[in-house]
Amino acid sequence: MATSLSLAPLFRQSVGFDRFNDLFESSLRSEAPNTYPPHNIEKHGDDQYRIVVAAAGLAQEDLDIQVERGVLTVSGGKRENEKEVTYLHQGIAQRAFRLSFRLADHIEIQGASLTNGLLSIDLLRVIPEEAKPKRITIGGGSKPDLRQVSLQ
Known part of the structure; x- marks a missing residue:
């Protein structure tokens, strides 16, 4: 009898995290992940996410x-x-x-809508300039000016 391990619960509780370690730790908590109401967490592009919650019979004020x-x-x-x-x-x-x-760092809520019984919450990862990776150019051709220092 073959058993399989589903990693789906790991991805239910965090949005915007691409680090497996954080997801793994959240799955080890004693509380079971909440499955009501049914919901999806979707990734649309590198920095766009959407949470869709089945909200049948509920109005915006609910x-x-x-x-x-x-x-x-x-x-x-x-x-x-x-x-x-x-x-x-x-x-x-x-x-x-x-x-x-x-939510992971730099995740912002862009808006929410309720259409046909589905609540959609749009999220966007906005990374500030100082946190973005920077490419360092390598100078070419000349050797750095090295001077010998004498200890007296």
């Missing part, structure tokens, strides 16, 4: 998005209906939820 100390938190819950409804079958979950995503 959702809350906050960023504090590098943690993006998406929470929501259906408000109480004024009408009494008797469900013969209830397949659409309407319970409260809270998703948290640890």
Whole structure:
């Protein structure tokens, strides 16, 4: 019997991290990754990300998005209906939820939209000039001027 190890949970809790070590450590925490509501974390290009949360039956006023100390938190819950409804079958979950995503350095929220029951949160990695890699040119042809220093 062959067993396989899925690394998918490693990628659910961090956005913008390309370092395996950080993802591995987050998966070893005692808390299990939250899977409700279903959500995707997508990478669009080198510096663009999107989190898509299935928010069926929720309106904009039912959702809350906050960023504090590098943690993006998406929470929501259906408000109480004024009408009494008797469900013969209830397949659409309407319970409260809270998703948290640890953001990497220099990740900024670009915006959020709710379309067709999907909440999309667009993220962009904006690296400041001083943090970007710099190419050092190598001078050619002449040798550096070396002077001998005498100790007296």
